[in-house]
Amino acid sequence: MADSERRQRGVEMMKKVYAGKVVTPPPGVMPFSDLMLEQLFAEVWTREALPIKERRLVLLGVIGALGEKDTFQIQVRAALENGELTGEQVREVLITLANYAGYPRAAGLIGPTEGTIAAVEKEKSG
Amino acid sequence: MADSERRQRGVEMMKKVYAGKVVTPPPGVMPFSDLMLEQLFAEVWTREALPIKERRLVLLGVIGALGEKDTFQIQVRAALENGELTGEQVREVLITLANYAGYPRAAGLIGPTEGTIAAVEKEKSG
Amino acid sequence: MADSERRQRGVEMMKKVYAGKVVTPPPGVMPFSDLMLEQLFAEVWTREALPIKERRLVLLGVIGALGEKDTFQIQVRAALENGELTGEQVREVLITLANYAGYPRAAGLIGPTEGTIAAVEKEKSG
Amino acid sequence: MADSERRQRGVEMMKKVYAGKVVTPPPGVMPFSDLMLEQLFAEVWTREALPIKERRLVLLGVIGALGEKDTFQIQVRAALENGELTGEQVREVLITLANYAGYPRAAGLIGPTEGTIAAVEKEKSG
């Protein structure tokens, strides 16, 4: 595959994964971003054996266990906007985290997650 | 709910989660096991808003991120035996872990996971 | 045990663990909170074989190792208000964390922890 | 304090912490061991504001959260041999870990910990 085609494929996949909200620097400006587009989005997320929703559930487990609070909200928002999970199901993810990654990891996520759920519900009904 | 009913509910749910293979000590012998049955299985896994398959995908992400290799195999085996995931999809979980929890976490899981996939496929075809 | 009794037991234990400062939503509003009260506080913290102080020391080790800074302060404050630990002993917990969980985990806790110690001392003398 | 005095202090403290079972290489042979004796044991564990039992409870939380299974058993054995914790209390530490560091971390510790409790009880009654 030509490099430009590969990049384009990454940009399109990233839009699907993040529900359309994507800003990427031009090629060559920021190597981290180039690799993320050309490897992670063009060649990992595009693998069809595991659909986006299923891959994201694994991801929510990983990010929750790592305690990366900001990234967790970005993924929750995308899952809600894409209609992959309902607000109630996102709350179940937190309950699962409390039991499998421990209460301290989950506790810090409750406030921001409720905020994200409320914001997306408002946008959808707005 | 009466305590004995709650426990029974936990045992039944645990069988569903682990594809029927469950040995539990009698009540009162091992407090850790009592709590696991009466809380985790009777009152968390039974919550229907997130089906078993979806909850397990979150779990595979958590356990993979924590690097708990033995527990990971137990969950992979159950997912395969329950028909929630194919072998190919389990391999996608490892690829997701490599990118989101880092190559070292995923690398140590490849050998045992391939072993589990092969063992379950043999049992199913046997 | 009836469900309402179990919940009441959880609320009372939670008050002991957090030195009286507890706000909980009514039953059925927030499943995460229901489970925390009915499982973690009603059925784990009430286990008398390990007194609150000893269980909290284990907890401070866990939360420190996980790097959950906000939750750590909540536990430190409760331990000080309950008279389980002195300010000097809380500082020893940080020294222990530096050696057993690494300096980076402990370093970020020093500022907030000194703030918590000062605040509680002021309240007690005020 | 003279260097040899400092080292001697570390060796003596290490014996207390590990219930008398200590083998250390001669000074200068293994820098890691020198630092562990002269810093960790001579200058951290000797700090009297937090007694050995309390420091070890923090430590069990840290090691449990990190998932270092072998080191966890060494500490459990020492706590039991020193009479700091009973077997029942060690089991409570595991229950605490399950809730605060997640079930996967605690689950892998149950088998070896029961083995350690049984071994120490046999030695004590033997």
Add this chain to the structure above:
Amino acid sequence: MADSERRQRGVEMMKKVYAGKVVTPPPGVMPFSDLMLEQLFAEVWTREALPIKERRLVLLGVIGALGEKDTFQIQVRAALENGELTGEQVREVLITLANYAGYPRAAGLIGPTEGTIAAVEKEKSG
């Protein structure tokens, strides 16, 4: 070595490690700081077998994997000010973290790290 000499050695090493910017409380005021100076800086960083630059690279890996964002910036700033790493090389450290500790750990470090690189470059050219 006399205690005051040891402390002085720690202060001097700490200045080298942090590119001259060091404020330390007087001896005896804050035990955590005393131990950090007398152990970590006087007796670990001074070990010449591994030069500062090499030890810091290991450290950046550790702190990145732990996700300690503030501490990471302090080390990046020191590495840049000491001329151990260029801005481009710091960006490579983030790319390495994305692959070996997972994208979520690295993603949260990009913004602050670019800020640190820009600030140091401005100071140097200013």
Add this chain to the structure above:
Amino acid sequence: MADSERRQRGVEMMKKVYAGKVVTPPPGVMPFSDLMLEQLFAEVWTREALPIKERRLVLLGVIGALGEKDTFQIQVRAALENGELTGEQVREVLITLANYAGYPRAAGLIGPTEGTIAAVEKEKSG
């Protein structure tokens, strides 16, 4: 770049990183291995801004902090065989880990690491 060229570049880089000892399945047989070669080795390790030795030091910090004992030995062996680090310097990496990721993480690495150092020294002198 053509796909076959990219893969070939990955195989060659992997040989440099692992001191020549590399077995890879043919393309298409194992997707995880394909991605590791074509992304991690062909496009990350080949980035010249951070030489192999420096990237590996970051990596040793990450893997040590994660507690991935087997992977740590593979990297130590490669660093020794490539002449990037001496045995004495590898021991300093462990001392750094003890202080920055905590003693429990480093303690479990000492035995296997000494074994790896001894094995490589024997091979080199043999």
